[in-house]
Amino acid sequence: MSTANEIVIAGFGGQGVLFAGKILVYAGLLAGKEVSWLPSYGPEMRGGTANINVIISDTPIGSPIITNPGMLVAMNQPSLEKFENDVQKNGLIIVDSSLISLKVKRTDIKTCYIPATKLAEDAELKGLANMVMVGKIAKELGIFDLDIVKKAASKSIPARKQDLLAPNIKAIEIGLAYC
Amino acid sequence: MTEKVLMKGNEALAEAALRAGCRHFFGYPITPQTEVAAYMAKRMPKISGTYLQAESEIAAINMVLGASAAGVRAMTSSSSPGISLKSEGLSYLAGCDLPAVVVNIQRGGPGLGGIRPSQSDYFQATRSGGHGDFHLIVLAPDTVQEMFDLTIEAFELADQYRMTAMILGDGMLGQVMEPVDISREGTVSTVAKQWALTGTKGTRKKNIINSLYLNEEELEMLNFKRFEKYAEVEKIARTEEYFIDDADVIVVAYGICARIAKNAIDEARKKGIKAGLIRPVTLWPFPKLQLKAAAAKAKAFIVVEMSMGQMIEDVELSIRCSRPVDLCNRTGGMVPTPDEVLAAIEKAARAERS
Amino acid sequence: MTIVFERPKALTDVPMHYCPGCTHGIIHRLVAEVLDELDLVEKAIGVAPVGCAVMNYDYFECDMAQAAHGRAPAVATGIKRANPANIVFTYQGDGDLAAIGTNETVHAAARGENITIIFVNNAIYGMTGGQMAPTTIPGQITQTSPYGRDTKTAGFPLKICEMLATLDGTAYAERVSADGVKNVVNAKKAIKKAFEYQMAGRGFSIVEVLSTCPTNWGLEPVEALGWLRQNLIPYYPLGVYKDKEASR
Numbered sequence: 153m154s155t156a157n158e159i160v161i162a163g164f165g166g167q168g169v170l171f172a173g174k175i176l177v178y179a180g181l182l183a184g185k186e187v188s189w190l191p192s193y194g195p196e197m198r199g200g201t202a203n204i205n206v207i208i209s210d211t212p213i214g215s216p217i218i219t220n221p222g223m224l225v226a227m228n229q230p231s232l233e234k235f236e237n238d239v240q241k242n243g244l245i246i247v248d249s250s251l252i253s254l255k256v257k258r259t260d261i262k263t264c265y266i267p268a269t270k271l272a273e274d275a276e277l278k279g280l281a282n283m284v285m286v287g288k289i290a291k292e293l294g295i296f297d298l299d300i301v302k303k304a305a306s307k308s309i310p311a312r313k314q315d316l317l318a319p320n321i322k323a324i325e326i327g328l329a330y331c
Numbered sequence: 332m333t334e335k336v337l338m339k340g341n342e343a344l345a346e347a348a349l350r351a352g353c354r355h356f357f358g359y360p361i362t363p364q365t366e367v368a369a370y371m372a373k374r375m376p377k378i379s380g381t382y383l384q385a386e387s388e389i390a391a392i393n394m395v396l397g398a399s400a401a402g403v404r405a406m407t408s409s410s411s412p413g414i415s416l417k418s419e420g421l422s423y424l425a426g427c428d429l430p431a432v433v434v435n436i437q438r439g440g441p442g443l444g445g446i447r448p449s450q451s452d453y454f455q456a457t458r459s460g461g462h463g464d465f466h467l468i469v470l471a472p473d474t475v476q477e478m479f480d481l482t483i484e485a486f487e488l489a490d491q492y493r494m495t496a497m498i499l500g501d502g503m504l505g506q507v508m509e510p511v512d513i514s515r516e517g518t519v520s521t522v523a524k525q526w527a528l529t530g531t532k533g534t535r536k537k538n539i540i541n542s543l544y545l546n547e548e549e550l551e552m553l554n555f556k557r558f559e560k561y562a563e564v565e566k567i568a569r570t571e572e573y574f575i576d577d578a579d580v581i582v583v584a585y586g587i588c589a590r591i592a593k594n595a596i597d598e599a600r601k602k603g604i605k606a607g608l609i610r611p612v613t614l615w616p617f618p619k620l621q622l623k624a625a626a627a628k629a630k631a632f633i634v635v636e637m638s639m640g641q642m643i644e645d646v647e648l649s650i651r652c653s654r655p656v657d658l659c660n661r662t663g664g665m666v667p668t669p670d671e672v673l674a675a676i677e678k679a680a681r682a683e684r685s
Numbered sequence: 686m687t688i689v690f691e692r693p694k695a696l697t698d699v700p701m702h703y704c705p706g707c708t709h710g711i712i713h714r715l716v717a718e719v720l721d722e723l724d725l726v727e728k729a730i731g732v733a734p735v736g737c738a739v740m741n742y743d744y745f746e747c748d749m750a751q752a753a754h755g756r757a758p759a760v761a762t763g764i765k766r767a768n769p770a771n772i773v774f775t776y777q778g779d780g781d782l783a784a785i786g787t788n789e790t791v792h793a794a795a796r797g798e799n800i801t802i803i804f805v806n807n808a809i810y811g812m813t814g815g816q817m818a819p820t821t822i823p824g825q826i827t828q829t830s831p832y833g834r835d836t837k838t839a840g841f842p843l844k845i846c847e848m849l850a851t852l853d854g855t856a857y858a859e860r861v862s863a864d865g866v867k868n869v870v871n872a873k874k875a876i877k878k879a880f881e882y883q884m885a886g887r888g889f890s891i892v893e894v895l896s897t898c899p900t901n902w903g904l905e906p907v908e909a910l911g912w913l914r915q916n917l918i919p920y921y922p923l924g925v926y927k928d929k930e931a932s933r
């Protein structure tokens with residue numbers, strides 16, 4: 153099994169990492185893959201950290217827990233510090249460089265700095281850094297096209313909130329276009 | 332093929348109950364099973380069902396007892412500390428021969444413990460969890476799909492045998508989201524519940540739902556009869572088997588641990604170790620015969636569980652200690668990694684060679 | 686009121702885990718100030734509930750026990766009967782005290798158990814993510830009353846002070862609120878009085894404190910205070926419901 157598609161997205165509660173993961177697994181499902189989505193869970197205290205384990209695979213998924221992610225998406229500094237050493241050799245770390253000043257220390261992995269929060273704000277899409285990341289992740293994975301991601305976003309957003317679809321997709325496109 | 336939807340384990344389980352015709356749910360919030368109650372609170376009012384948040388788990392299970400006595404399919408769900416409170420009700424349900432479905436999404440204990448996944452209520456569930464001579468049917472799903480399928484089955488078994496069927500999951504199965512096919516509908520019991528309290532309507536003798544038997548001879552006879560029924564239920568014992576035909580080392584694990592073990596077995600096979608898995612799907616009745624049969628060929632067993640070692644006793648009993656049985660475990664909310672299981676498999680394979 | 690930002694001696698320097706704007710923190714401070722002023726830190730034994738305040742065994746400097754959900758008054762009874770010279774208090778949320786622990790609460794009061802209960806009423810289950818509590822007001826939306834609390838199926842809220850005031854064993858019952866300076870000052874007076882009654886051996890004392898849960902009410906901290914004033918105080922009027930001394 154290729155483990156590159158074992159993704160951990162981590163950040164503060166409220167940054168929407170769980171939702172970002174949901175769109176990715178929906179896209180995986182629509183693309184005919186096996187998927188699982190496992191959130192961190194706990195008391196509803198604010199200010200805590202949240203992370204999501206997303207697996208998108210061609211074969212049936214054993215454990216939904218990811219001990220060594222192929223891809224880590226860090227949306228705040230504590231998450232980078234916490235998970236950096238777990239990433240597989242030759243894996244990828246995507247860092248929101250508008251929120252994290254720290255640089256990745258490891259040299260045996262690929263690193264990508266993307267100012268997701270700033271990109272979202274500049275495009276007047278405040279709070280949609282998570283969707284910029286979805287675009288970036290989709291691009292790195294290279295296993296589904298924009299149409300599928302769009303459809304996944306539409307399925308993940310409740311019917312009464314479909315007006316949020318357009319800005320979400322715009323943010324995803326920004327992430328997809330970012331090099 | 333029907334389209335699969337993404338659901339959390341807790342939600343799939345709640346949806347399954349609705350598909351099985353359950354219209355009476357009595358709950359009390361507790362992490363990590365609260366999504367079941369939240370789902371029911373949303374859906375039940377739309378389908379003229381009852382969602383009732385009780386004042387405690389004790390009240391909730393006694394409401395289930397009442398609803399069941401009245402002849403309907405009823406369910407309650409909780410997590411470990413709440414299940415301890417339900418043990419009184421479990422015993423009374425058994426003493427009254429009433430069907431019910433009870434869900435335990437286990438978390439670490441004892442006491443208030445933690446909220447992370449655990450399997451340390453195995454003894455409590457499989458030894459019935461209450462006072463007196465009785466059993467629960469205990470079903471152990473390992474995927475969101477099984478959270479759905481086994482819940483429907485739980486209602487059917489409960490009605491068929493007039494027993495409590497328990498779904499024994501854990502925090503991770505409750506929280507994980509996976510694709511699930513929810514097109515299946517449950518079958519509503521074809522046997523009329525002639526014992527139910529529906530009012531005599533002047534057409535039959537009165538019904539009594541009761542567990543008091545002051546005449547010890549009568550109580551003994553009743554217990555004998557109930558255990559004859561349990562002997563019948565033993566036949567539903569069921570496993571999933573993975574690569575066991577030629578296995579030297581057999582891992583026994585249920586629920587989420589079985590999935591972790593599968594990853595480890597795949598790795599072990601790549602390294603040339605003949606490892607396989609037996610996953611009990613029913614924990615009571617325990618699949619004794621399947622394990623005994625496996626012991627005839629396998630050389631060693633490893634039990635993987637998230638407890639200090641509870642199911643291992645049933646494995647040793649089933650194979651009459653005829654093979655070495657190792658324990659590979661984590662507890663308190665910690666989850667074993669595939670690497671840890673792989674190390675245990677390698678150790679057992681080495682020991683068995685030397 | 687002079688606002689002193691010095692930490693009361695009865696509070697540890699462990700950072701509290703409450704959400705921003707949650708008034709649990711204020712109530713902890715009031716209890717601690719009273720323990721300081723009555724010189725009780727070395728004598729008091731507290732019982733933590735199951736709820737957001739579950740970890741307050743780390744926050745109070747006195748001896749602390751952690752009870753099963755709802756059982757704090759029973760645990761406190763055991764402690765008080767074993768060590769009658771100690772000052773024993775519980776600190777409980779509304780789910781803990783008024784749902785699963787109603788029995789223990791009512792019977793501790795009926796026995797006139799010489800203990801003090803600090804009852805934090807935020808009209809919701811905070812810790813488990815915002816489900817309906819026995820004190821959730823009619824129409825209030827929660828995770829398990831998604832269409833608003835419907836009194837036809839979910840019944841009516843419990844008014845704990847009013848209920849306990851009817852029991853002969855209750856020496857003192859007052860409802861206060863943790864919003865705004867004036868109410869907070871009153872809240873502290875009430876908490877102090879409750880402890881003084883226990884010290885004088887008068888029997889069961891309870892102070893119900895209306896509190897906010899911005900996180901699960903889905904409001905910003907300031908809005909939450911406003912919601913409390915507009916909705917909780919009218920439903921749960923503040924005041925003294927029982928005072929054995931005064932009525933003597």
Ligand SMILES: Cc1ncc(C[n+]2csc(CCOP(=O)(O)OP(=O)(O)O)c2C)c(N)n1
Nearest residue numbers: 361735736737754778779780781810811812
């Ligand atoms: C026997 C049992 N049932 C349920 C729970 C889950 N539980 C933890 S806290 C809580 C309710 C907390 O609400 P409340 O008492 O109102 O306090 P708050 O968190 O709002 O301060 C519940 C139901 C538990 N720990 N034990």
Ligand code: SF4
Nearest residue numbers: 704707737811898899
């Ligand atoms: S969940 Fe509510 S009661 Fe609990 S700490 Fe947060 S704001 Fe306070």
